[in-house]
Amino acid sequence: MTIRVLIVDAKAERSRALDQALVEAGFEVMTTVDESEDLYTVMERLQPDAVIVDAALPSRDTLEHLGQLGRRFPKPMIMLAEEETPELTQQAAQAGVSAYVVDSVMPALVRSMINVAVTSFEAHRALKGELTRTQESLAQRRAIDRAKALIMENRTCGEDAAYQYLRTTAMNRRMTIHELAQELLAATGKKS
Incomplete structure (x- = not known):
């Protein structure tokens, strides 16, 4: 190309x-x-x-x-x-x-300069994308953990039971666990 x-x-x-x-x-x-x-x-x-x-x-x-x-x-x-x-x-x-x-x-310098710049740029962009995905994943995990804590407190149950409740409810409502967690946290006024 x-x-x-x-x-x-x-x-x-x-x-x-x-x-x-x-x-x-x-x-x-x-x-x-x-x-x-x-x-x-x-x-x-x-x-x-x-x-x-x-x-x-x-x-x-x-x-x-x-x-x-x-x-x-x-x-x-x-x-x-x-x-x-x-x-x-x-x-x-x-x-x-x-x-x-x-x-x-000079042509040889230009060729290597552009090839290195393009390769470096693409590698940097890929790393930024991976960092963004990791940050989003961590934010989702924190919201799920906060929602589990809320469920554990309200239902007086353990962490596994709270997670199962989240998972089952999310499946029944056809949403992700993270979406349900955000909804629960928003309903109680907690930040996700």
Whole structure:
């Protein structure tokens, strides 16, 4: 599968070399857009696999805009710049930039840079998804435990009996145990 790349650059002449290097490296350059264009519309319309921002010296506004863009359209973002400072690198990382490169662009460098950025981005996204699922699972478990405690208190029964009551009631009402637990907790004014 060919990786489709969107180039964002205020100066088209500067990005010609980048465009050529990307094509030589085997990538499909979808288009080059000016950073002042509506990037949200462009991202929604083109759905690129990666975004390369070519900026001589990215401003804080540019980095904040990239951060917002990355949250709405999670894609690997690679920034090419002429200068690098620790503060700028840190701001780029906080904005969600996958790679920050300060150097001339050669096809071999571009290929490895984009491949590493895409692979790293996908691994990071998978970890975030797993973390979210784990957090949701723990929250559900806490709600079920609170509902069991409530049932144990109201019915003066043990934990196993409270769980069986939850399970049977949930099955009879065609809902998950977690949904029933939340309903019980909401009815008693307890937080889930």
